[in-house]
Amino acid sequence: MDLQLQGKAVLVMAASKGLGRAVATEFSREGARVMIASRSSERLEQTAAEIRSLTGGEVEVCAADVSKKEDLVLLFERLKERFGGLDVLVTNAGGPPVGKFDDLSDEQWEQAFHSNLLSVVRTIRGALPLLRANGGGRILNIASTSVKQPIEGLLLSNTFRAGILGLAKSLATELAPDNILINTIAPGRIATDRVRELDEQRAGAIGSTLEAVREGHEKNIPLGRYGTPEEFARMVVFMGSGANSYVTGSAVLVDGGMVRAL
Numbered sequence: 001m002d003l004q005l006q007g008k009a010v011l012v013m014a015a016s017k018g019l020g021r022a023v024a025t026e027f028s029r030e031g032a033r034v035m036i037a038s039r040s041s042e043r044l045e046q047t048a049a050e051i052r053s054l055t056g057g058e059v060e061v062c063a064a065d066v067s068k069k070e071d072l073v074l075l076f077e078r079l080k081e082r083f084g085g086l087d088v089l090v091t092n093a094g095g096p097p098v099g100k101f102d103d104l105s106d107e108q109w110e111q112a113f114h115s116n117l118l119s120v121v122r123t124i125r126g127a128l129p130l131l132r133a134n135g136g137g138r139i140l141n142i143a144s145t146s147v148k149q150p151i152e153g154l155l156l157s158n159t160f161r162a163g164i165l166g167l168a169k170s171l172a173t174e175l176a177p178d179n180i181l182i183n184t185i186a187p188g189r190i191a192t193d194r195v196r197e198l199d200e201q202r203a204g205a206i207g208s209t210l211e212a213v214r215e216g217h218e219k220n221i222p223l224g225r226y227g228t229p230e231e232f233a234r235m236v237v238f239m240g241s242g243a244n245s246y247v248t249g250s251a252v253l254v255d256g257g258m259v260r261a262l
Helices: 018-029 043-053 071-082 106-133 155-178 194-204 212-220 230-241
Strands: 009-014 032-040 057-064 090-091 137-142 180-187 251-253
Touching: 009 018, 018 032, 018 043, 018 090, 018 230, 032 043, 032 071, 032 155, 043 057, 043 155, 057 251, 071 106, 090 106, 106 137, 106 155, 137 155, 137 230, 155 180, 180 194, 180 230, 194 212, 230 251
Parallel strands: 009 032, 009 090, 032 057, 090 137, 137 180, 180 251
Antiparallel strands: none
């Protein structure tokens, strides 16, 4: 299948590691020109070099804190300077802290709002003029299976990831006349550092081991295992490609069948 990504300009947020890195790598494999962004310049440069080595593709970098409006303004200026336009935007941000309602302060709520929801709003806002100038494009929002089924202990994530889905559902109608398709991609138990950290915290809270916690989760996944970042990334790349020409406003779960909600 021709994904029609050769030479396309792609921006992937929070891409120095984890799911963002995997997504950037797969877009580069398909011949896209990729810009990766995250807070750490040093880590970005290292990641870009490693992706170039793997794919032989063009990979640019720009350090940006997604919670800071001024950083995002500079990011899109650099993107336009380097690529001249944009075809695909992948929004992404690190998960907020674990916590139940009584444990979370106003400051933590505000930080999670800025990092995990308002950052998506601002990134899409910055991308739209470039996508429209190109005659259309794709927006993929990386969220979580919590958009369909809340995850215990992740109240902040449950709240703001759901907001991302509501945003995308609404924008699907508004952006369709511009030939811009927007979808939410929801990872389940994917083997990343973030998921390992959550499993370790869970193990400590219940006095168990990391292995036991993981085995407990795997029992609730029909495929019987955690997914790999590469498996997740391939779905994002397909949804962001020209091969996807008729899916917009959807939430696609990449979770091995874990979520049972209709």
